Amino acid sequence: MVDLRIDNGKVVLPDCVLDASILIDKGVIVGFTSKNGSLNADEIIDAEGKYVLPGGVDPHTHLATSFMGIKGKDDHFTGTKAASWGGTTSIIGFATPSKGESTLEAVTKTREAADGKVVIDYSLHPTIVNLSSENISQIKTFIEMGMPSFKLYLVYRKEGIMADDGVLMQVFEEAKKYGGLVGCHAENVSMIEHLVAEALKSGNRSAIYHALTRPPLTEAETVNRMLFLANYYHAPYYNFHLTIKEGVDMFKESRSKGQPMYAETCTQYLVNSEEDLKRPDGINFICTPPLRTREHSEALWRGLASGDISLVSSDQCAFSRDMKKLGENSFDLVPNGLPGLEYRLPVLFSEGVQKKRITLSRFSEITSTNAAKIFGLYPKKGIIRVGSDADIVIIDPKLERTITCKDSFYGMDWYPYEGMTVKGWPTITISKGKILWRDGEFLGQAGDGEFLKRKLLPEILRSPAA
Ligand code: DUC
Ligand code: ZN
Numbered sequence: 314m315v316d317l318r319i320d321n322g323k324v325v326l327p328d329c330v331l332d333a334s335i336l337i338d339k340g341v342i343v344g345f346t347s348k349n350g351s352l353n354a355d356e357i358i359d360a361e362g363k364y365v366l367p368g369g370v371d372p373h374t375h376l377a378t379s380f381m382g383i384k385g386k387d388d389h390f391t392g393t394k395a396a397s398w399g400g401t402t403s404i405i406g407f408a409t410p411s412k413g414e415s416t417l418e419a420v421t422k423t424r425e426a427a428d429g430k431v432v433i434d435y436s437l438h439p440t441i442v443n444l445s446s447e448n449i450s451q452i453k454t455f456i457e458m459g460m461p462s463f464k465l466y467l468v469y470r471k472e473g474i475m476a477d478d479g480v481l482m483q484v485f486e487e488a489k490k491y492g493g494l495v496g497c498h499a500e501n502v503s504m505i506e507h508l509v510a511e512a513l514k515s516g517n518r519s520a521i522y523h524a525l526t527r528p529p530l531t532e533a534e535t536v537n538r539m540l541f542l543a544n545y546y547h548a549p550y551y552n553f554h555l556t557i558k559e560g561v562d563m564f565k566e567s568r569s570k571g572q573p574m575y576a577e578t579c580t581q582y583l584v585n586s587e588e589d590l591k592r593p594d595g596i597n598f599i600c601t602p603p604l605r606t607r608e609h610s611e612a613l614w615r616g617l618a619s620g621d622i623s624l625v626s627s628d629q630c631a632f633s634r635d636m637k638k639l640g641e642n643s644f645d646l647v648p649n650g651l652p653g654l655e656y657r658l659p660v661l662f663s664e665g666v667q668k669k670r671i672t673l674s675r676f677s678e679i680t681s682t683n684a685a686k687i688f689g690l691y692p693k694k695g696i697i698r699v700g701s702d703a704d705i706v707i708i709d710p711k712l713e714r715t716i717t718c719k720d721s722f723y724g725m726d727w728y729p730y731e732g733m734t735v736k737g738w739p740t741i742t743i744s745k746g747k748i749l750w751r752d753g754e755f756l757g758q759a760g761d762g763e764f765l766k767r768k769l770l771p772e773i774l775r776s777p778a779a
Contacts, residue, residue, distance in 0.1 A: 322360025368402025368704035373626030399655030431762035459766025520595030558612030689767035
């Protein structure tokens with residue numbers, strides 16, 4: 314007798330899709346049996362006609378964030394509830410210090426805000442801002458605390474969260490010494506500051522100038538430099554939100570030489586474009602790096618299919634129309650960021666798998682397995698396998714829905730994907746053996762999720778192993 318059995322589904326494993334029943338007990342996967350296996354269970358889910366996949370792992374989320382002085386719409390409860398509705402069962406957020414705070418203090422504060430509120434498991438990337446000697450020693454401490462990946466913003470100088478090249482150099486040295494992973498928001502701050510100043514001087518303040526003042530060159534230059542630096546230090550590197558075709562080529566080259574370099578892109582860079590910035594509500598679409606042309610999106614899809622890009626995150630950072638309007642007269646005053654962590658799996662399934670841009674097993678890798686591998690959660694998370702946490706999403710490939718903000722759990726009054734019809738939708742989400750969502754009914758609660766301590770896999774540090 315086990316707690317839960319999932320029958321009749323098509324189970325997506327790393328190298329095949331299997332017709333099997335999954336047996337779950339005490340929160341973990343304990344076995345597989347042939348179709349309609351006979352071992353009894355307290356509860357049985359019939360997944361006939363559906364795909365059974367590892368629950369999504371989203372390694373780039375800003376919940377309950379304060380960004381550019383404005384507090385976002387979601388919090389740790391509503392954000393993780395929404396995430397699980399859309400099939401995500403683990404997230405990694407950020408501990409970003411406010412002015413005068415240390416990163417360690419930011420970690421404590423973020424954990425106080427999240428623990429007991431999250432519906433799904435979570436972890437944090439410490440953000441390294443101004444590196445004091447106290448912060449240098451903290452890098453080792455963070456790794457020991459189970460947070461071995463770091464975020465450095467190479468932009469946002471005036472917002473006070475930038476890390477300059479001196480800081481970057483020291484973080485690479487420390488991370489290398491203790492086995493950490495350096496991750497950057499890679500854009501060239503000086504080029505962008507110059508272009509923004511020129512645009513404002515000429516009175517060019519509409520939303521499209523957000524993209525025009527951050528052209529692909531400003532990202533390409535910095536991605537290229539980060540790959541050089543990582544290679545110089547023989548250290549692994551993670552590039553948050555890659556958006557440009559030149560970047561895909563750079564990762565292809567580095568990885569083909571065996572260097573442990575990893576790039577993510579985000580849902581919005583695959584399905585939205587800079588044309589959205591020309592809409593009457595174009596300011597809503599301001600995020601950094603900016604949305605690009607279709608040519609870049611198509612290169613990103615190809616990079617995902619070929620393995621040059623490792624995964625897709627959401628970069629959830631939810632600002633409502635009113636919040637965005639703070640910059641209605643000038644693009645540089647708009648809080649940067651887009652909502653939609655709950656649509657990452659459905660949109661990628663519909664636009665990726667259904668439109669044959671990626672296979673089903675690649676979908677599973679880029680939404681779950683690779684994030685778990687790169688950030689030290691694997692094989693607890695990211696795979697359906699005996700001994701792993703029973704974090705599972707069941708997707709009905711025939712179910713069609715139109716995305717609407719009426720469904721929002723955190724009061725969003727717009728979404729970048731609003732009006733898009735999506736074919737293929739999560740109908741059941743299971744976290745650690747507990748059914749959180751069943752056919753639109755929420756069965757979870759605040760505190761179902763817990764903090765995840767992570768440890769990087771040696772192969773991830775050495776070679777492009779995801
Ligand atoms: N980019 C955004 O658009 N929002 C939050 C942080 C970031 O880098
Ligand atoms: Zn981000």
